[in-house]
Amino acid sequence: MLRRIPLTKPVTWIGLILLVLGALLLRHGWRWYHETHNRLATYARTEGQVVALVAEVKDDEDGNIVWHPVVEFTTASGERVQFQETSGFGFRAFAPHVGQTVDVVYNPDTPEEAMLASWLTLWFPVVGLGCLGGVTLFFGLVLLLEAWSAE
Numbered sequence: 001m002l003r004r005i006p007l008t009k010p011v012t013w014i015g016l017i018l019l020v021l022g023a024l025l026l027r028h029g030w031r032w033y034h035e036t037h038n039r040l041a042t043y044a045r046t047e048g049q050v051v052a053l054v055a056e057v058k059d060d061e062d063g064n065i066v067w068h069p070v071v072e073f074t075t076a077s078g079e080r081v082q083f084q085e086t087s088g089f090g091f092r093a094f095a096p097h098v099g100q101t102v103d104v105v106y107n108p109d110t111p112e113e114a115m116l117a118s119w120l121t122l123w124f125p126v127v128g129l130g131c132l133g134g135v136t137l138f139f140g141l142v143l144l145l146e147a148w149s150a151e
Helices: 010-042 124-150
Strands: 044-057 065-074 080-084 101-106 114-116
Touching (some): 010 124, 065 114
Antiparallel strands (some): 044 101, 065 080
8 A cells, every 4th residue: 555755744845846856957958958959950060260259257256257259150151150159168278269160050041040069068058957857856756755665
């Protein structure tokens, strides 16, 4: 016979919250995966050149700087497009340097919708959300099973 999970224990509520949060993170990671996959299937790929690095000073007490490369590329139709990568690099040493050739994916209909075609910019958010969601879901399940078996 199945026992009910005791809802009066704080560990039960913490487990439920972690379970729901983990499921939401996994769902968001799954959606991000599909958006990235569809983007790569429909976007064109080319090479571009880093023409500048823009420093963004964060509004925190440490004054951290994030470096955003500005990339210029030529579309298949010959149009020259310049864009600033939205994801940045926390260390300048990790950012592509000015003059470096980089892979770019862009929307052929609106070439301004472009981004670096690197693992970091394309897949790191998906993997990060998946791992974070999986770990959160796991701990939520562990807490719920612990509460259930303690009764």
